[in-house]
Amino acid sequence: MAKIAYILLCHKDPDAIIGQAEMLTKAGDYIAIHFDGRARPEHYRRIRGALADNPNVTFARKRVKCGWGEWSLVQATLLAVEAAAKDFPRATHFYMLSGDCAAIKSARYAHEFLDAEDVDYIESFDYFESDWIKTGMKEERLIYRHYFNERKRKWLFDASFALQRKLGLSRAIPNDIQIMIGSQWWCLRRRTVEWILEFTRKRRDVMRFFRTTWIPDETFFQTLVRHVVPDAEIRTRTLTFLMFTDYGMPQTFYNDHYDLLLGQDFLFARKISPEATELKARLGALYSDDDATFKISNEGRSLFKFLTGRGRIGQRFGSRFWETESTLGRHRELMIVICKKWHVAKRLLEQVRKITNTPAIEYLFNEEDTDLPDLGGIQSTLEKRTRHRRALMRMLFDYYGTDQLIVCMDPSALDLLQDFASDRSTTRMLEIQCVFTDDYLIGHAMRVGLAGEQTSAETFERLLPTIRGDMVYESDGIRDAEFEHHYIISESRPPEENAAPIARFLDIDHEQARDIARTEHLFAD
Template structure:
């Protein structure tokens, strides 16, 4: 009684020979298949490396292109040699040339001897599979696939669409229920022999030759016909990423591989010298015998997949940056944007910084300069105050600022006089808290001392720009937390909205705000707006102000902002 190994090899022959020698010298016969696409020089080198090793055989070679029948044909040829020449093999274990044993051979043999009629092969129906990649589940069994998916993908896709359009469907052989699963299995001699000697094998082989990726379905389906007890799992640790590509294990995965308790792992980097040295050593296993359980490390792989696809909030990486939607959260931490506040209040930035304990910048997107807090020319993370550098990539400018200042709330001013390329970005960022006093841009025009005739064209320009920005902030797709007040509503009762803003910035603050920043003198502002109307410009974003000239709103109701979520 014992176990025999089938090895499918196509590269890294020195490592494959090292593993094959390890198994064969411990009483486990090995049959090796070498891809027919490998040059004879490589094949003969592998034969020389294993020359004189007992119980090692080579089988007929097949061209093994991914997703085609060649891999199944190679496995069948190797299995036939195993069954014919090694009658002592009670179980047959399929492995690849990049596999590595993780536990002593004696433990594996003992484990299999205790389960003489159990077949370890992942085998689930197509309805229950959630890991298929490529958009084909049951269709892989009902359509034809004469073209290589890797080499002639355009033809592959076109032929699939053609078959769908004309309603073509292959007949599944009677009595077969298609199953899918990992290619790496361990079958009993009895089950494997029954599959290879099945009277309908010619029919089954002809059918599976036209199935897509048959190495994941041929034995997985036929084992259900002949096995007395299927344990639907693999004894091999084989992990795949979100794109269906196998994870490669390196030297620093040593402890991770031990934790899996699996007997074999795939796929090992050929240069992982430490892994090969440790796991192929002569010493006894230092781990207690345990049930193979690769799910013990699934949590780590899930976190790795999430980190690779989503990354850390606000950190852009080469693997995701070119593809919209792969960046995860747009920025690394919450931040606040204020539009109209510095125009309406005197010394608003130092007041807010002192009250909220945040870093408050001026207009970061002013056309002629970047107004960092404190007037800095170079900010955290070597961010330059150069407007040319900022405007080269405004989005990256914001994300770098927030990333470099993690742990400290960032606030900055914004308005229609600033560069507007950033509006859609901050509107789509769930970390942004945007507070807007619409029409506040008119206050600096009023205080400039210019008459309405001189300010009319500039006022019309700024109103148009702000109107477009407000349309964006009111859109249904906006993810930022947006609050908008008209200037008249805000001036009527500024304490309530200011308190709301400060509480959102510092939610742990227990004391109510007792001091507000000083409003600029707006005496005559209503008259100024009326003069703009008289000049032919219609102010629409400020709300209702009295034309008497005292700067007071034309109504007395309390300010009620609306929240755009």
């Protein structure tokens, strides 16, 4: 009978990881865990300690810092696969999972399913002939070298790509492999995994090539499996059920999706909401239930398409994405930097990015040209961003693959601040109080259209106290709202005093906060 070694890549929620490992190994299967090198060390120690006595659990020999679209995701997977292959010689199959996945069938059903055919399950479509990539780069993912993370260091990513293209620094794809593409969620036989590991040791040229491709977790295993395994032994599908919204974001499953998930022709499902505790408990009990039977209807994707389509024409039970996803999620942390001087907040954000590596977005509700990813059009105008603000924010959390996000807002946006503060997520605010000189206020009046080049000194003399009063009024309104996690730094205070509220706002140590507070020319106009 099949014995499955689960390959788990995860970066958060240690208690959920421990529970997932205990559930999967209780049925006699194995699990190899790679916990992101960027995650908190104390979380990793908790996982290791809780699972130390479980002989069916192993860990990757080293932890790497993972980033979306980077080679690091493939590297982490290979490290976990190597550990599983070495420590679990009886494992017959290796199944790729994330911390957001959950079994939707029993262990007995999964084992019998894998025993039925001696094949590998992996999406593997021709890279150039298929329409798997809908928009954006295609050939450019491969023929140019990508050294920087597109989400975290977008300017360097774009500049490097533009420079290579301008100088004609493209490269050839290794001529004896056919590039394939597909989902990163696969299940491979032991023999296939051993062939791939051997391939990685022998073909250093191919490894060098993939290390600088963009989003290699969608091409590396998909290409190598097709290279080492006969076509007849490959089923071009995933065994993990996942759906995507119209905006290209994974659909999240909640407590009331239990019956729907059981009817799908898959062994696992992704993504399960961290708040769906009842669903997780029921699925956990199901996995160890050898008597469970399943009626496969496989209507999930068509039903989802139908219901959302009905919502488009105003009919019942067809909630749009921003209605069904109306909360950011209890487990998420939205950190809002509030500052009237936008250039000051942007300087602070740049330093925060360097020190914390937390995704940070500038004035997305104030500046039309704020650098945002393509989210299917919801990000295209300020009016859409504001109207569907919670949906937009949730999509950004999903896009960056994070539970922590920093954004900038103008202090005039009190309604937005109150809306986010009322969400079930944790919302923290850092207000930056600046000194407003007359010269700054004159420039501000001209930028917002209250004055022009020909405005007289007498008019400015009457106008400036009003503008200054409005700014004080906005700040008072924020304080009067009595937000739970509201911190203040001030231009009039020394960096040492500003470090403390920064540390509480970002949940970092004092030394890091002090480095941020000492940002060079932070308050300069």
